[in-house]
Amino acid sequence: MRNIARPFFTRDRFSDFDMFERHCTHTLSRLNTAEGSECVFEAQDLYSRFSIDTASEFLFGKNLDTLSGSLPVPGESSTASATNSDHWGSFTQAFDAAKENITLRGRLGAIWPLFELFKDRNEQNCDVIRQWVDPLVQHALDCKGKMAQAGVSTPIDEKNFLQHLADSIDDPVLIRDQLISMLLASRDTPTWPSQTACVLTFITYFMSIHPEVAEKLRAEVLDHCGSTLPPTFEHFKQMKYMRAVINETLRLFPPLPLNLRECRDEPCVLPPPDRTYSTSDEDRQPLYMPANTTLLWVPLLIHRNPTLWGNDADEFKPERWIDSESLSKFIANPMMFTPFSAGPRICVGQNYAYNEMSYFLVRLLQQYDRFTLAPEFQSPDSLPPPEWKQRKGRQAVEKIWPSAALTLYVKYLPIAPWALLELS
């Protein structure tokens, strides 16, 4: 998939932000505030809708328009999902159920088939997903055939990902599988937050508990884009504090908090550990990895390790991404920050994600200057338990309860976290 996907994720495609603009406008219009007033909204839900509508247009050329559905009502615990009862709603439910089951299989390990001896728990979900995706794939293949007959071709910049796949592959099953893999990689469904929605949620959270960060970020936004100008790629390059806030959030709350790799039938030798911990040469021997071994690593812990990041590792300090001394540590050891993974399997959607998040934040901060948590509207499940106050590290200061399935999110998704927005 990587080789096929890579040309699609080029920089040129990402400097055309019309699509982000449309979905940002729609998202912010849902906040419905009159000038000088306040509004309470469920950040995680709203950002997930923004993200799925944008991603569906980008990937299939079809806006799923979850933003037009009814939003959760403050203080009520219903999910109020925009789409549960319609055709697309059945797809998202099946997709989420399949993902949950895949997560469960992962947790059970090699013995998971024993739990599904008599029934494949994903069979029904897969049927629903196929029924939804197959006509889209067929349509893309038909269009390709017609265009070839007419001797016309569409430039890659104007294609969505499905059309791009159909250009390189003829097998509808393979196209469907690639499309689903991409959807899974970007984890975009409205009931579970996508990775970009997850980061935007945690940024809003940080802006509410660190108002000075919101103020500084907003000043940068207004400095570069004024209060109405749509941002461009050039603006993002100059907005150093914006990138610092995003990176600092990705450091403390990486949407993929843990990851694993498996070696196959052959054992292998891993390079020696870096010099962060080892002092003697004995500690720096290459590591033997036996055949059929699973190796688990946890970016969340690496990102919060005081040996790498200093004694303030648990604190939210975007300045560490600007200060040359702390930045030099990261430049010397880039593996200490891997929210998008690294090496040959690094995330292909990384630039898309940075642009989407930056675009949204500019548009949000052009309109709002203060964010306040509204814990009175949250379910008790999404609030940290009182005993966390006595714990060490971030648990002592957290005002929400982060949790993880395939991706990180704020616990008890349907109604957390509520935030109060104030118009400037």
Ligand code: HEM
């Ligand atoms: C903040 C947002 C995002 C984060 C933190 C993120 C993170 C990651 C990580 C850690 C991986 C490696 C997974 C592994 O090792 O198994 C990955 C892979 C991938 N991501 Fe992202 N991702 C983000 C957004 C996106 C978006 C928006 C898309 C697509 C529109 C995307 C497409 C992919 C794809 C296709 C892969 C698989 C690459 C491969 O296996 O070769 N990602 N992402």
